[in-house]
Amino acid sequence: MGRVAALWVPNWPLVVSGAEPEAAVAVVSKGVVLACSAAARAAGVRRRMRVRVAQARCADLRVVDRDLEAEIRDFEPVVRHLEEHVLARLEVIRPGLLAAPGRGPARYWGGEEQLADRMRTAVAEAGHGALVGVADTVFAAALAARRDLIVPGGATASFLAPYPVGVLGLPRLTELLERLGVMTVGAFAALPPERVAARFGAAAAAAHRTARGVEARPLAAAPAGERYAVVQAFEPAEQRIEPATFVAKALAERLHERLAQAALVCARLEVAAELADERETLSRVFRHEGRLSALAVAERVRGLLQAWADAGAFGEGASGGIAALVLRPEALSAASGRQQALFGEALTPEEVERAAARVQALLGHQAVRRVEFGGGRSPAERVRRIPFGDADTVRRLPAGPWPGRLPAPHPAAVFARPLPAALMDVDGALVEVSARLEMAAAPAVLRVDGHGEAAVTGWAGPWPVLEQWWEPGRARRIARMQVTTQDGRAWLLVISRSRWWAEACYG
Secondary structure (H helix, E strand, O other), X not given: OOOEEEEEOOOHHHHHHOOOOOOOEEEEEOOEEEEEOHHHXXXXXXXXXXXXXXXXXXXXXXXXXXXXXXXXXXXXXXXXXXXXXXXXXXXXXEOOEEEEEOHHHHHHHOOHHHHHHHHHHHHHHOOOOOEEEEEOOHHHHHHHHHOOOEOOOOOHHHHHOOOEHHHHOOXXXXXXXXXXXXXXXXXXXXXXXXXXXXXXXXXXXXXHHHHOOOOOOOXXXXXXXXXXXXXXXXXXXXXXXXXXXXXXXXXXXHHHHHHHHOOEEEEEEEEEEEEOOOXXXXXXXXXXXXXXXXXXXXXXXXXXXXXXXXOOOOOOOOOOOEEEEEEEEEEEEEOOOOOOOOOOOOXXXXXXXXXXXXXXXXXXXXXXXXXXXXXXXXXXHHEXXXXXXXXXXXXXXOOOOOOOOOOOOOOXXXXXXXXXXXXXXXXXXXXXXXXXOXXXXXXXXXXXOOOEEEEEXXXXXXXXXXXXXXXXXXXXXXXXXXXXXXXOOEXXXXXXXXXXXXXXXXX
């Protein structure tokens, strides 16, 4: 079993912002708090909190927009210092958090405790404080780093067990698990893997591996290397950052297309810059997990290039600059699929939630709703529209049993409120249905408000339904019929207390 060492510089976005330590400051991105100072936390501000809520809790809160380029640029010297003095190869998960294989370096430095001390010391030499965690997986090591803890080998699953399922980073899965009463990572890990995969899908199966203390991604489906790498050579060598950043975005798009055509996704992405004077090739590895868009890759490349330029790595004069820019995917595995947006790139669940929250803030909480399939007998009952962000408090089981449920085929249009209707015989009298489900006369004409009148050409039913008999105030006895008319349409009708209504239309 491998070991992973993770290093975390607390509140890196706040460190980069240059905020005064005693001030109440929050670094935000897209209306959500990413990091906050101790004074802000004392006032009740927390990460992932919306800016309006944070400002309501802390009246003198100073809000600073996130500068991702500056975070990458300022973190790069820290990473290089670690590479030069402690670890040969690192993987940047995000600015302020990195991971590296821990078994080899631990043997070299005399143990995991000594490795952790060396990493802390190296970061302190670069001018920052850091916490280090060691565990069997990247995910567990990152959590352990927040507690400055070394998890013994083989104990990763028990270390993760008390954490809430929300730490797995899948909001929809978290919501479903909490509805089922699965509140902790340990309870989730105890579920049978095959049942998790069948019920919740590939993303949940990977999260289940993580919860069990196993690396989430399976063995690489194809070797990482030059086959899928994309390269852009510069002739003459490019000394400016802006053109290289523009090229990086195009390279990222080409890389994504290649991986998509091969049905692969990469867990890591290496960015390499070959220098013109052939002194060396500068490179950095980022964790990708298939989530970085072409624009996000370009932002990271820009921050890296700026950091390297500030360090004088590109040289000066005609002999300096970047001869080639390379994006190389690593740890390839089979793509499990991802829902695409109607236009542009796919949206993450977090982006959808933020967009919905903005619309709700403008138009009201009821303005944005999600559709949930639930139990019921009528078509209208089986589709529930719930305000986005609210939990479904009814939770009707779709599978039933629901005696009297309308069988397929289902109507093409279900009215929000049933339309008044009249089902008449040849003499123009309303057709009545007795308690024995017998009609007094054959239907001849159907009239539906807003849809005119047409002759009846056929019908099925009526079928009885006794709903909510256990609640005397809400119980009702109805009968449903399917009726076809001469104009080519078919209707779902219901009669209650001698009144006809049109619930749906089949088209």
